[in-house]
Amino acid sequence: MTPDEFRTHGKALIDWIADYYEQIEQYPVLSQVAPGAVRAALPGAPPEQGEPFAALMADVERIILPGITHWQSPNFFAYFPANTSFPSILGELLSAGLGVQGMLWQTSPAVTELETHVLDWLVEMLGLPERFLSSGAGGGVIQDTASSAVLAAMLAARERTADRGPQTTDSRQPTKDGALAAVGGRRSQTSGPSAVGNDPRLRAYTSTQAHSSVAKAAGIAGVGRDNLRAVGVDEKFAMRPDELRRLIEADRAAGLRPFFVVASVGTTSSTAIDPLPEIGAICREFGLWLHVDAALAGTAALCPEFRHIHDGLELADSYAFNPHKWMFTNFDCNCFWVADRAALINALSILPDYLRNAATEAGAVIDYRDWHVQLGRRFRALKLWFVIRSFGVEGLRARVREHVRLAQLFAGWVAADPRFELAAPAPLNLVCFRLRQGGDAANRALLERLNASGKLYLTHTVLDGRYTLRLSIGGTLTEERHVRAAWEEMTNDE
Amino acid sequence: MTPDEFRTHGKALIDWIADYYEQIEQYPVLSQVAPGAVRAALPGAPPEQGEPFAALMADVERIILPGITHWQSPNFFAYFPANTSFPSILGELLSAGLGVQGMLWQTSPAVTELETHVLDWLVEMLGLPERFLSSGAGGGVIQDTASSAVLAAMLAARERTADRGPQTTDSRQPTKDGALAAVGGRRSQTSGPSAVGNDPRLRAYTSTQAHSSVAKAAGIAGVGRDNLRAVGVDEKFAMRPDELRRLIEADRAAGLRPFFVVASVGTTSSTAIDPLPEIGAICREFGLWLHVDAALAGTAALCPEFRHIHDGLELADSYAFNPHKWMFTNFDCNCFWVADRAALINALSILPDYLRNAATEAGAVIDYRDWHVQLGRRFRALKLWFVIRSFGVEGLRARVREHVRLAQLFAGWVAADPRFELAAPAPLNLVCFRLRQGGDAANRALLERLNASGKLYLTHTVLDGRYTLRLSIGGTLTEERHVRAAWEEMTNDE
Ligand SMILES: Cc1ncc(COP(=O)(O)O)c(C=O)c1O
Ligand SMILES: Cc1ncc(COP(=O)(O)O)c(C=O)c1O
Numbered sequence: 001m002t003p004d005e006f007r008t009h010g011k012a013l014i015d016w017i018a019d020y021y022e023q024i025e026q027y028p029v030l031s032q033v034a035p036g037a038v039r040a041a042l043p044g045a046p047p048e049q050g051e052p053f054a055a056l057m058a059d060v061e062r063i064i065l066p067g068i069t070h071w072q073s074p075n076f077f078a079y080f081p082a083n084t085s086f087p088s089i090l091g092e093l094l095s096a097g098l099g100v101q102g103m104l105w106q107t108s109p110a111v112t113e114l115e116t117h118v119l120d121w122l123v124e125m126l127g128l129p130e131r132f133l134s135s136g137a138g139g140g141v142i143q144d145t146a147s148s149a150v151l152a153a154m155l156a157a158r159e160r161t162a163d164r165g166p167q168t169t170d171s172r173q174p175t176k177d178g179a180l181a182a183v184g185g186r187r188s189q190t191s192g193p194s195a196v197g198n199d200p201r202l203r204a205y206t207s208t209q210a211h212s213s214v215a216k217a218a219g220i221a222g223v224g225r226d227n228l229r230a231v232g233v234d235e236k237f238a239m240r241p242d243e244l245r246r247l248i249e250a251d252r253a254a255g256l257r258p259f260f261v262v263a264s265v266g267t268t269s270s271t272a273i274d275p276l277p278e279i280g281a282i283c284r285e286f287g288l289w290l291h292v293d294a295a296l297a298g299t300a301a302l303c304p305e306f307r308h309i310h311d312g313l314e315l316a317d318s319y320a321f322n323p324h325k326w327m328f329t330n331f332d333c334n335c336f337w338v339a340d341r342a343a344l345i346n347a348l349s350i351l352p353d354y355l356r357n358a359a360t361e362a363g364a365v366i367d368y369r370d371w372h373v374q375l376g377r378r379f380r381a382l383k384l385w386f387v388i389r390s391f392g393v394e395g396l397r398a399r400v401r402e403h404v405r406l407a408q409l410f411a412g413w414v415a416a417d418p419r420f421e422l423a424a425p426a427p428l429n430l431v432c433f434r435l436r437q438g439g440d441a442a443n444r445a446l447l448e449r450l451n452a453s454g455k456l457y458l459t460h461t462v463l464d465g466r467y468t469l470r471l472s473i474g475g476t477l478t479e480e481r482h483v484r485a486a487w488e489e490m491t492n493d494e
Numbered sequence: 495m496t497p498d499e500f501r502t503h504g505k506a507l508i509d510w511i512a513d514y515y516e517q518i519e520q521y522p523v524l525s526q527v528a529p530g531a532v533r534a535a536l537p538g539a540p541p542e543q544g545e546p547f548a549a550l551m552a553d554v555e556r557i558i559l560p561g562i563t564h565w566q567s568p569n570f571f572a573y574f575p576a577n578t579s580f581p582s583i584l585g586e587l588l589s590a591g592l593g594v595q596g597m598l599w600q601t602s603p604a605v606t607e608l609e610t611h612v613l614d615w616l617v618e619m620l621g622l623p624e625r626f627l628s629s630g631a632g633g634g635v636i637q638d639t640a641s642s643a644v645l646a647a648m649l650a651a652r653e654r655t656a657d658r659g660p661q662t663t664d665s666r667q668p669t670k671d672g673a674l675a676a677v678g679g680r681r682s683q684t685s686g687p688s689a690v691g692n693d694p695r696l697r698a699y700t701s702t703q704a705h706s707s708v709a710k711a712a713g714i715a716g717v718g719r720d721n722l723r724a725v726g727v728d729e730k731f732a733m734r735p736d737e738l739r740r741l742i743e744a745d746r747a748a749g750l751r752p753f754f755v756v757a758s759v760g761t762t763s764s765t766a767i768d769p770l771p772e773i774g775a776i777c778r779e780f781g782l783w784l785h786v787d788a789a790l791a792g793t794a795a796l797c798p799e800f801r802h803i804h805d806g807l808e809l810a811d812s813y814a815f816n817p818h819k820w821m822f823t824n825f826d827c828n829c830f831w832v833a834d835r836a837a838l839i840n841a842l843s844i845l846p847d848y849l850r851n852a853a854t855e856a857g858a859v860i861d862y863r864d865w866h867v868q869l870g871r872r873f874r875a876l877k878l879w880f881v882i883r884s885f886g887v888e889g890l891r892a893r894v895r896e897h898v899r900l901a902q903l904f905a906g907w908v909a910a911d912p913r914f915e916l917a918a919p920a921p922l923n924l925v926c927f928r929l930r931q932g933g934d935a936a937n938r939a940l941l942e943r944l945n946a947s948g949k950l951y952l953t954h955t956v957l958d959g960r961y962t963l964r965l966s967i968g969g970t971l972t973e974e975r976h977v978r979a980a981w982e983e984m985t986n987d988e
Contacts, residue, residue: 001580001884003512010511013584014504017591018497031603035858038607046615050886053581056879060588064876067604072593079601079848082870084593086495087547090507092590094554096824097511099566099578107573109525110561113532121540144638145868155714197718198692212846213869219841220649220867222716224691268848324870330590331872347713352706353956354573354762354964364529373714373867374639375707376576376818378825382558385550390495392544462847470848 001053009053016057017089024073024477028454031069038067074477075456077486080268080296080430081474084330087390091383092330102377105365106357112366115142115381118388122335125393126301126321129314132337134366140337141371142380146295147213149320149336152348152372154217154260155194156318156338157289158202159347161259162192194347197222203251204228206262207239209272211293214262236425237272237463239263245282252286260289263316265309266297269461269470270424270432273297273309280315291318295334296474299326300404300428303397309427326403326429326474327396329387333380336371345370399476403429406483407473413487423468431471432463440467446490456486495547503547510551511583518567518971522948525563532561568971569950571980574762574790574924575968578824581884585877586824596871599859600851606860609636609875612882616829619887620795620815623808626831628860634831635865636874640789641707643814643830646842646866648711648754649688650812650832651783652696653841655753656686688841691716697745698722700756701733703766705787708756730919731766731957733757739776746780754783757810759803760791763955763964764918764926767791767803774809783811789828790968793820794898794922797891803921820897820923820968821890823881827874830865839864893970897923900977901967907981917962925965926957934961940984950980 001009041063071082102111119140123132132138143149193199202223206214208230218228229251232243248258261283263274276292283290292313298321300306313319320336323329338344349370351360359365369375388396407429414420414433423432434443444467447460461468473483495503535557565576596605613634617626626632637643687693696717700708702724712722723745726737742752755777757768770786777784786807792815794800807813814830817823832838843864845854853859863869882890901923908914908927917926928937938961941954955962967977 003516003580006515006580006583007508007512009580010508010584010587011505013587013591014501014508017504017588018501020591021500022497030600033603035599035603035853035856036607038604039611042608042611046619046882047886048888050889051883053584053884056581056883064604064608067602067607068592068594069600069602071595071602082593082595084590086497086500086503087550089500089587089590089593090504090547093504093507093583093587094511096578096583096586097507097514098562099576099583099824100562101565101576101825105529106524106563108561108563108565109527109529110532110558113530113561114536114558117533117536125540145870147869148867151714151867158716193716193718194713195719197694197696197721198716200691200694202691212844212849216842216844216867216869219688219844220645220715222652222687222692224687225689225844227691268846330593331595331870332868348710350706350710350713350719352762354953355706357953359529362529373642373645373710374826375641375710376639376825388540389545389550390547392541394542395544459848459851 021072024070025075027070027073029070029073029075029457030451030454031067032454033067038063069457072475072477074475074479074482075486076475077471077473078457078459080325080472082324082331083326083328083474083476085328085387085476087386088328088330088383091386095379095382098379100379102379103369103375104355104357104360104367106359108379111379111381112368114385115368116140116366118381118385119335119337121388123337126298127307127310128319128337131314131339132319137341138337138339139341139366140335141368142384143320143334143336143372144332146211146293146320146322146334147216148373149334150213150262150291150293151217151220152336152344153289153291153318154204154221154223155347156344157260157291158198158221159192159194160289160343161202161257162199192346199257201255201257202227203256203258204260205231205244205247205258207231207233207264207274209233209237209267209269210262210264211268211295233272237267237270239274239279241275241278241282244279248282248286258286258288260291262291262293265292265294266428269463271297271426271428271430272424273427276312276315280312284315289317290315292316294319294321296322296325297428299323300400302393302400306428323384323387326400327387328391328399328476329384333384348372403473403478406478406480407431409480410471410483410487417491423463423466429473432461432468433471434466434468443467443469450489453489455489515566518564519569521564521567523564523567523569523951524945524948525561526948527561532557563951566969566971568969568973568976569980570969571965571967572951572953574819574966576818576825577820577822577968577970579822579881579970581880582822582824582877585880589873589876592873594873596873597863597869598849598851598854598861600853602873605873605875606862608879609862610634610860612875612879613829613831615882617831620792621801621804622813622831625808625833626813631835632831632833633835633860634829635862636878637814637828637830637866638826640705640787640814640816640828641710642867643828644707644756644785644787645711645714646830646838647783647785647812648698648715648717649841650838651754651785652692652715653686653688654783654834654837655696655751656693686840693751695749695751696721697750697752698754699725699738699741699752701725701727701758701768703727703731703761703763704756704758705762705789727766731761731764733768733773735769735772735776738773742776742780742782752780752782754785756785756787759786759788760922763957765791765922765924766918767921770804770806770809774806778809784809785812786810788813788815790816790819791922793817794894796887796894800922817878817881820894821881822885822893822970823878827878842866897967897972900972900974901925903974904965904967904977904981911985917957917960923967926955926962927965928960928962937961937963944983947983949983
């Protein structure tokens with residue numbers, strides 16, 4: 001494809017995307033294709049000769065589009081949103097166009113410096129503790145997802161724990177032949193678990209309502225999913241600090257090593273908010289790393305009236321939220337901060353010869369490859385910068401407020417209707433509710449009827465053992481009329 | 495931004511990108527900014543009110559562009575390429591425009607099915623073993639990077655090891671209060687290390703020339719970087735199978751548990767190719783998982799004449815290569831296959847209530863969230879599909895052949911010049927070389943002079959303890975004249 005062909009096809013694609021957004025309400029929100037239907041329509045073998053761009057776009061319309069669940073539809077109320085916006089799409093386009101890879105500062109200084117800068121901005125925008133600013137011992141980085149962020153936090157916590165206390169010996173067998181050689185030029189910077197392997201006595205804690213990514217991270221890190229304790233919750237589905245303390249004390253008494261707590265600000269099932277001041281105090285008392293997962297809800301802190309969700313955050317060692325959920329920035333974009341970047345870097349840094357360079361050796365720069373699992377990284381800060389500058393902070397706040405207003409309106413309708421009940425508090429933009437009569441079967445049938453209609457898409461969870469519908473409001477294009485239409489569809493029993 | 499504004503700004507940005515590629519040779523390849531210069535030019539505080547798109551683009555030109563190292567320049571010969579192409583940029587644009595999140599089949603069936611389909615195509619295109627096809631027990635998935643792929647392979651290997659043999663008891667303390675509760679609805683599907691934590695006797699193996707991501711993965715997984723044995727290499731920098739056997743046997747004799755080997759097809763320093771038939775036979779004999787990392791070099795197998803690099807691959811349990819390095823697909827895009835997908839899924843699957851759905855329960859579909867660290871995922875298959883269809887397999891082969899031809903041409907010039915020597919065999923598109931006189935200092939000075947000129951960018955490695963220059967040829971726009979100019983610049987001593 002020549003630059004001139006790119007101009008032609010690129011502009012046509014820009015129009016195609018604009019058209020898509022103008023027509024988006026016409027598609028069934030949840031794709032209605034059967035398993036295997038998309039594959040069956042694709043040619044069995046790859047083409048030997050190149051094909052014209054028009055042929056690709058024809059197949060996008062004919063084969064791909066029916067297999068799309070329309071996350072950007074204003075009638076998408078499922079899961080949590082993965083919203084986006086035109087400035088974000090353009091930021092992603094520019095990033096793909098520049099095609100730079102920012103693994104080291106040197107491999108594109110602007111990738112690193114814009115990222116550090118925008119993450120410092122966000123500390124201010126969300127009113128986060130100053131200890132997360134890059135000017136001190138902390139700092140922020142863009143991870144792809146909240147799952148990767150909680151894994152990174154767990155690794156940093158594990159590393160810090162090892163630095164602080166005596167080690168068990170059973171994972172410390174003398175190393176044999178070869179163990180001290182430098183693989184790929186590596187030198188272990190620490191003698192912590194990243195170097196010598198896990199201490200099997202490590203134990204982590206999170207509430208029964210925490211996202212499954214916490215357990216997944218415990219599995220990946222070799223801590224073990226069963227060594228993640230499930231702390232009970234109160235009637236609002238928030239972690240009970242007294243339960244947390246009891247579990248930690250019992251584990252310590254049994255000779256185990258509590259090292260890590262994940263608190264949720266906005267749980268996936270019901271946006272419950274764990275009490276950070278009490279949890280943070282317990283973590284301080286026992287020397288545990290506190291990670292706060294605010295994947296969806298963090299965005300609300302743009303508005304001063306919702307900033308109380310972060311009360312106690314100054315006690316946290318790390319914090320993450322997803323602009324790719326509710327801040328109009330397309331997937332993937334998770335923002336992750338640590339108060340002590342040294343622990344994170346100790347856990348993840350390896351410097352082979354082929355990555356050595358003057359800027360890194362001088363210690364004058366950040367090399368973000370040492371802040372996450374991956375080595376290579378694309379220029380994600382660009383889309384986040386485009387979003388913040390195009391909306392302005394006031395523009396972002398206005399949309400967040402509107403989503404919360406719509407959710408509260410809907411919660412009011414549910415509360416006022418004798419056929420329905422609220423299943424949990426609705427502090428922000430998610431409403432959990434169910435039919436009072438007919439039990440799980442009736443609620444499941446209602447969900448299936450709604451989704452099969454193609455008019456809207458919502459998903460369920462289980463709260464207190466009961467099937468519960470979730471209406472999650474965060475689409476960039478969602479307006480009051482869409483929420484009204486959803487309610488009408490729910491309350492119209494054929 | 496309204497759809498009409500998006501049309502206007504989007505088209506202008508398409509032109510901007512086309513212009514960028516038309517002018518790309520005018521920029522210094524390696525950014526010449528000093529640390530902190532980009533940040534110093536950015537406004538200290540985020541804007542309260544939204545700004546016009548033109549203001550953003552003005553800052554891109556004024557602040558960002560000088561801080562860019564131009565990876566897409568035809569004079570970029572550093573590291574390995576992260577090449578891209580116009581069809582790939584358009585694929586990424588469309589993916590951002592659709593804004594779908596493919597964590598489950600249901601959340602956009604086309605995201606999953608196109609990915610499975612294109613990865614099956616690639617098995618055919620690269621002549622990979624049929625056991626990697628999705629129609630059998632195996633299958634492919636797009637990971638973000640080769641680093642994530644080797645981590646995923648290690649986790650699957652660890653899980654399979656646990657399933658096969660007796661466990662050590664020291665990491666199997668009886669679980670206490672809370673350990674059996676379901677965090678986020680989780681149920682452990684296995685009693686392997688993901689559930690109960692690592693066996694501290696686990697040992698892994700890779701050559702001294704393997705990429706640092708292998709050691710990084712061992713650290714992350716809690717196996718421990720020091721428990722990754724560094725296997726010696728031969729005079730071509732390829733792993734010595736006799737050394738591998740010796741280390742495995744010694745570890746077994748010491749009561750340890752060898753479980754995982756990473757062989758490299760195309761090492762980072764010199765594109766050395768480990769002998770897969772011998773390594774694979776040893777892995778079979780001792781029941782070890784063999785992962786093959788062909789991050790850069792895998793692409794060469796598009797051409798029948800280079801397919802020998804994969805001889806023995808039928809003995810591998812997993813394999814990965816990066817279309818984002820040398821297959822014209824923009825970062826990030828790593829393709830990863832396993833012969834036994836069950837081991838991978840066992841290691842990574844957790845199914846909370848809020849992710850349950852009929853298609854998943856019926857077992858009729860793939861849910862790729864169980865194939866990697868992350869939960870959410872974007873529609874990456876689109877760009878790969880666009881690249882394959884736009885170039886055609888013949889078009890891809892032609893470019894790969896040309897890059898190899900250029901590297902061989904350059905290697906010939908080096909070999910014929912008495913001032914220089916080749917530092918390693920150059921089987922594909924990377925040439926390692928150095929000045930014969932003046933030792934490391936002279937070679938370092940040469941590299942610094944070249945990079946400071948802005949005319950080209952190359953990086954170094956260390957081979958046999960000696961500083962070595964690397965000329966890596968894989969830019970989409972690189973032609974013979976660029977390689978000639980690079981050689982002239984090198985041989986023109988001021
Ligand atoms: C509270 C919470 N944490 C983590 C995640 C995982 O998000 P990601 O896809 O970014 O890993 C989610 C996703 O819904 C979530 O709700
Ligand atoms: C052989 C090899 N493996 C792995 C990697 C890591 O690549 P990624 O950035 O995709 O993790 C590289 C990068 O150069 C490599 O050369």
